[in-house]
Amino acid sequence: MKRIKSLNIMMVIFIFFIMVSSGLLTSVCFLFFYALDFFPFPFLTPILSPFIALLVSSIIGTSLSAMVSEKFLKPLHQLIDATKIIAKGDFSVRVPEINSDSEIAVLLRNFNQMAEELGSIEMFRNDFINNFSHEFKTPIVSIRGFAKQLQNENLSEEKRKEYTEIIISEAERLTKMSSNVLLLTKIENQQFITNQAEYDLDEQIRNCIILLEKQWSKKNLEMNLNLSNVKIFSDEELLSHLWINLIDNAVKYTDDNGRISITLYETGDNIVFRISDNGKGMDEYTIKHIFDKFYQADKSRSTHGNGLGLSIVKRIVELCRGEITVDSKLGAGTTFTVILPKCQKGGIHKN
Incomplete structure (x- = not known):
């Protein structure tokens, strides 16, 4: 809330600066013309000079706003573009940071931190899926291989017992792994004891x-x-x-x-x-x-x-x-x- 008020004050100061600057520049222009005893439409001056001053001030103010806001809003435009890239699933994007304590500088730093965290989560998710698939595939392949060996009618009783124990061990490993995955999923989604x-x-x-x-x-x-x-x-x-x-x-x-x-x-x-x-x-x-x-x-x-x-x-x-x-x-x-x-x-x- 404090930062929002501070940002509002910055916007008020920015607008005030534009208004004062355009007013001063307009006054300087009129004083310059009067000092040279030159005015384009002297017969209109008594009636329309306030409107002419307003028109000139508006033109000057608009030009100043366009130039200043281009620099002031550039980081926000970069942030908008980066947000669109994030929305497409590319978490490698970063925005140039500003070396200050202003609200926009804090916003840019927080965005980069968020993008980095999202990238880490995505990498972790991919690693988890790959590791999970590998850890499950290994005992399944082992069970299938030794089960095929048990179909061999010429297999000795000693080998048959050995292969059976391996199958039991791998099955227990799968059971334990499944239980651990379910438990970990449960407690990761749990916030309170x-x-x-x-x-x-x-x-x-x-x-x-x-x-x-x-x-x-x-x-x-x-x-x-x-x-x-x-x-x-x-x-x-x-x-x-x-x-x-x-x-x-x-x-x-x-x-x-x-x-x-x-x-x-x-x-x-x-x-x-x-x-x-x-x-x-x-x-x-x-x-x-x-x-x-x-x-x-x-x-x-x-x-x-x-x-x-x-x-x-x-x-x-x-x-x-x-x-x-x-x-x-x-x-x-x-x-x-x-x-x-x-x-x-x-x-x-x-x-």
Whole structure:
């Protein structure tokens, strides 16, 4: 509202400038003619001189307006043209910016920022579709290939069992991927935490660890727990996805006979959850993209995941108005730290 008033004042000043300028120039012209004792129609002067002055002033004012407004409105014309290009789906267009704090300068900067954001969203959408198609196609091709192998009557019982297990594993992978996509779609369209209730968070985390016991026992991992008795007021089902994905990620990227440490404690009005492993760790590039959809740091292990788990984690933390940080170095393991308020009221917290 303040900027609108400021723009109105600018327009008033612009019009006032044109009026004063045209009046002054008209007066100067008449004074010049009278000083030279020259006037084109002296017999009309007593009666029509005000109208002649008005006509001359109008001509001068119109000419000045045309010249000044051309420069003043040029950025707006560029903005209109750029908007038409945006409407056709081309988000690469940018308008020249003005180095000032005026309303038009702010408008141009905001337009360029909007175009950049739209371009990023479009690129992300295309990447998502391509990655989604690839991740779904891979297990389907695998299932089809091994199913054809099972039709071979000369196939040994050992091979038949091996191929059947692969088909089951790929089918489970598809099921998990579908569930994760549906969950991510749901929480991305969600703005508030619902179904909130108070419950014991430490007990929930223990249950999540038990649910994943098969995975970490198979790798003979040492689980070190330091869980304080903590109560939280939140959506229990939603947070269970958060803990399961973080624990599953740590198990997945920790080598056999490795170690995972999980800590939970309170600090003021917040709750701190920290999970560390002594796995291979990540480089700076991986840390930067770890929460991107379908991003997988270890391509050689792509069959073990679908790159959606940490995207779900990030979104849930945002919904809970919390924070999540990653500390990792190659060869030194990884630590995820989640800070959540004890009571998640309101919408998404923007860091």
